[in-house]
Amino acid sequence: MRVSKLSLVKTRRLAPPAQDSAQHPQLNHLLRALPEQDFAGLGDHLELVYLRLGDMLYEPGKPLQHAYFPTTAIVSLNYVTAAGTSVETAGVGNEGMVGIPLFMGGNTTPGSAVVHTAGYAYRVERALLKQEFSRAGGLQQLLLRYTQALVTQICQNAACNRHHSVEQQLSRWLLLTMDRIASGQVVMTQELMANMLGVRRESVTAAASNLQAAGCISYRRGHISVLNREALENRACECYAMVKKELQRLMGERQVDRQ
Amino acid sequence: MRVSKLSLVKTRRLAPPAQDSAQHPQLNHLLRALPEQDFAGLGDHLELVYLRLGDMLYEPGKPLQHAYFPTTAIVSLNYVTAAGTSVETAGVGNEGMVGIPLFMGGNTTPGSAVVHTAGYAYRVERALLKQEFSRAGGLQQLLLRYTQALVTQICQNAACNRHHSVEQQLSRWLLLTMDRIASGQVVMTQELMANMLGVRRESVTAAASNLQAAGCISYRRGHISVLNREALENRACECYAMVKKELQRLMGERQVDRQ
């Protein structure tokens, strides 16, 4: 039985790089989009944390204590089946927030949230987030909008899992991940990518090999770079574009609606 | 290319049965769970409508005009891929509501909502729902909780699509559907079920045939009955139980939280 290794990641727990000073809440798109008066309630309580690869931000059934707004970290929302296999239902990077159930009222989920790209995030405590959310102001509107974008991503994943090939899915996943990082290089083993996609490691190897042969990407031992973005987009299914478009529509330049 | 026929359903558009009088908003679990003072704002504006098989309650990208609270109808939330294939991302029956994007702020979705079991629903107009939602009272809490339950269902579907067999998925789908109807009999062709699950009709035939041979169900031309529920649950993946449990946890007897 093939079992997810996500929760077993044994990794060099690198200390956070020294340049914390380069971090700023505005690097997170949600925090940046927040009108000043709404940000005020959170600002003082934002805590900068370094998230290491493999850190589990929340576990199935356990109450969440914080909401996280990633800046350079990327977090994967996972489901693990009874048989031990896993899938990523959605990814969260600097465009979003981890901890939706906090304000939805459930406090827990049957899924888990695991860091798949180490980096920084700002976090706030559960009680404060709930309090600010209940003010029914800009924060609430923004978070609800974001939730809808997240739901779109999850739906698209469900469709993608059913109908698209591993190569298409890998392409989609790479594009979505690249959009969340500044470096232009994904640092991740094929084994971990396979866990995200819920496929065999060998299938990822084959797909990556194809993509490299086609000149879309280049990779070496735990590092992937995109060489030709357009070509990669052509090999991906429409799911990438759909998710992107919907995120743009919901979170884009549009001001928070004052209704 | 195999294409979803959901939107092409050509069906005898049966007139609604005469016993409308048997309908009542309380048949919908959300409306029933609503505290009196919260229900008051909606009550007068609820409109009873009969939903016919194949009716599309909303289409990709088109603004929703109403929210629907099914009583005897069942609605399928679908995604259609670029290639024309489809999947159900979630189903909505008397336990829920169709039209989450109304209060999430997006007004539209990239998916669609199609009636898969004809029946009744109460609906309210978009503006009214938004207004009542923004009161930040019991209705808001209830709808947010329900949204989380729905998200759970979608996530579970995503995992299920990846890892479980057609037979397991058919079993899960049947159980979820049975829970939403009073008659104990699902009225639906295998072709439509195949569209829901995003698989071939022949795969459904094979799976249904197995389940019948095992004594779990019995079926004839467009009608399926469950003979042995426990046996069917054993053949389903854990996804059914997970979704059920989470719905119970979030929406169960618990009173709306007054925080």
Place this chain on the structure above:
DNA sequence: TCTAATACGTACGTTATGGCACAGACGAAT
């Protein structure tokens, strides 16, 4: 520089599902 651990490549058989084609069976309407 060597070694061990880790990551990636490849290969072979198995299986579930898909695509397609067509036959048989049912049931509603004439």
Place this chain on the structure above:
DNA sequence: ATTCGTCTGTGCCATAACGTACGTATTAGA
């Protein structure tokens, strides 16, 4: 009762992805 449209059963082949096994390459650290 017959007819015709619809639904279901079955068979055949193609293929994508899986399970497993093992070999090779790269990197970190001694």
